[in-house]
Amino acid sequence: MAVNEKKKAYSSRPFLFAMLALALISVLNMVFVYYTYKDTRDTFTMTSAEMHHINTADGHLNAANAAVLRIVGGVGDGPTIQSKIGSLRGKMAEIHSHFETIDYELNEYEKLGEHDGQAYKRFQHARAYVNAYHNKMFEYQDRLNSLTAFLTEGSPAYAEPGSDAYVEGLQNLEQFYDQIPDIYTQEIQPVQNSAERMMIAAISIGTAAADRQAERSVRILYFTIGVMGLILIAGELTLFFIARYTRRANEEIDRKNAQFAEASSKLMRSREKMEDIAVTNILTGMKNRYALDQDLADRLANEQFNIAVFDMDNFRSINDMYGYDFGDEYLSLVAERLRTEFGQHAELYNITGNEFCAVFNREVSDSQALHYVEGIAAAMSSPYTVFNLTVQLSVSASTYHYVAGDCLNVNSLLVKMDNAMRNAKRQGGGQIHQVMNI
Numbered sequence: 012m013a014v015n016e017k018k019k020a021y022s023s024r025p026f027l028f029a030m031l032a033l034a035l036i037s038v039l040n041m042v043f044v045y046y047t048y049k050d051t052r053d054t055f056t057m058t059s060a061e062m063h064h065i066n067t068a069d070g071h072l073n074a075a076n077a078a079v080l081r082i083v084g085g086v087g088d089g090p091t092i093q094s095k096i097g098s099l100r101g102k103m104a105e106i107h108s109h110f111e112t113i114d115y116e117l118n119e120y121e122k123l124g125e126h127d128g129q130a131y132k133r134f135q136h137a138r139a140y141v142n143a144y145h146n147k148m149f150e151y152q153d154r155l156n157s158l159t160a161f162l163t164e165g166s167p168a169y170a171e172p173g174s175d176a177y178v179e180g181l182q183n184l185e186q187f188y189d190q191i192p193d194i195y196t197q198e199i200q201p202v203q204n205s206a207e208r209m210m211i212a213a214i215s216i217g218t219a220a221a222d223r224q225a226e227r228s229v230r231i232l233y234f235t236i237g238v239m240g241l242i243l244i245a246g247e248l249t250l251f252f253i254a255r256y257t258r259r260a261n262e263e264i265d266r267k268n269a270q271f272a273e274a275s276s277k278l279m280r281s282r283e284k285m286e287d288i289a290v291t292n293i294l295t296g297m298k299n300r301y302a303l304d305q306d307l308a309d310r311l312a313n314e315q316f317n318i319a320v321f322d323m324d325n326f327r328s329i330n331d332m333y334g335y336d337f338g339d340e341y342l343s344l345v346a347e348r349l350r351t352e353f354g355q356h357a358e359l360y361n362i363t364g365n366e367f368c369a370v371f372n373r374e375v376s377d378s379q380a381l382h383y384v385e386g387i388a389a390a391m392s393s394p395y396t397v398f399n400l401t402v403q404l405s406v407s408a409s410t411y412h413y414v415a416g417d418c419l420n421v422n423s424l425l426v427k428m429d430n431a432m433r434n435a436k437r438q439g440g441g442q443i444h445q446v447m448n449i
Contacts, residue, residue: 036242044235051228057123058221064120065134065217068113069210072141075109076203079148082326083195084293085096085188085335092184096159103152110145117141127220130213137209144206147199158184192363196300204289204301215409222268294339295346295362303368304421307357317371317380319410320428321391324440326365326404333400338365340397348390353403356383362425367391377412381445384410388443405441407432 079372089095115169117138126134160168160182170176298306310316323345330338340363349359349367356379357369369387371380387408394403409431411424418424428446435442 064116068116071109071112078106130217133213137213140206292361295361300362303341321367321385321408324405407435408443411446
């Protein structure tokens with residue numbers, strides 16, 4: 012009886028059950044860790060692919076924007092209308108090539124499968140604006156093709172060189188080239204900026220969604236480590252290797268998170284750089300028309316201020332006589348002098364070509380503003396020496412003491428001020444007209 016009880020007390024069956032339970036729990040935890048790591052790896056793979064396609068598309072969008080700006084600035088244009096047409100067609104082909112790559116990358120992004128809902132919604136908005144942007148470029152390419160049909164032999168609109176139709180066609184082309192900066196500012200730039208903002212927003216939201224997924228994966232991993240810590244009491248050696256495996260997985264996650272943080276920082280710097288480019292005139296370094304819209308949009312309804320617009324009389328003759336490089340250098344010298352002498356009294360803008368705008372500081376009185384307007388006009392109409400040639404142009408200007416609520420938007424304000432300035436030009440130029448009622 013005693014022997015049987017002793018055998019029963021020392022039976023190995025409970026230890027076998029404990030070993031089997033430990034082995035089963037260990038296997039289950041190992042499987043759980045594997046699939047958790049696999050889910051994390053798949054998440055990062057998916058996110059990396061998404062960011063690659065979106066970042067590539069954004070890079071080509073920036074390249075397309077740069078090509079559009081080269082068109083607006085006339086970079087690479089030759090002296091003849093044929094060379095201008097060839098240059099413009101080449102830039103348009105480059106732009107369409109970038110958009111084809113953008114479309115490919117966006118399609119690849121969409122094929123990846125399930126996306127974060129908010130990120131995918133913003134992606135659809137970005138794609139809509141990109142398509143609108145591309146369609147706008149097609150529209151102006153069609154317009155260019157229509158305007159150049161008279162140069163193409165075999166075309167119904169073909170005109171012999173020297174004929175009236177040929178001369179009229181050249182005049183229409185020249186007029187189209189002169190309108191390109193205004194077309195860009197009024198029609199293309201708003202769509203361009205919207206497409207860029209939506210693309211950056213899609214990237215930011217996608218990165219945030221990836222961070223949330225990473226946090227979820229980390230929480231799951233920490234839970235797994237906690238369970239394994241309990242099992243460690245029964246099998247320290249076995250769980251030691253599992254913990255080491257999990258630690259390596261965590262190190263990989265930290266490395267990936269560091270990569271995403273670095274990518275996010277680069278994207279932020281890129282966004283800030285693009286915002287600076289969008290509101291700056293590339294030639295003169297002054298704020299442009301888009302910046303003026305932003306700065307005055309909230310002030311029109313609630314504030315009063317003094318504003319003036321200046322335009323050089325017969326500036327086109329400078330470009331025609333000495334070339335565009337000469338005209339660009341001339342404008343740069345004028346802009347630098349205005350910044351130096353009047354930058355502390357007013358916010359200065361180069362809104363189009365040779366047209367400048369000054370929004371005077373709040374502490375500047377009406378009489379002081381008029382005095383500064385006269386000073387700016389005098390500075391702009393002073394002689395300037397460019398490439399060893401001294402040139403002097405008269406300046407027409409309009410000035411206005413704006414009262415809150417006079418205009419609904421900046422465009423209507425500038426249109427009426429431009430009308431007053433044109434009246435000054437019609438009266439011989441070199442005059443300042445004060446707008447009395449808007």
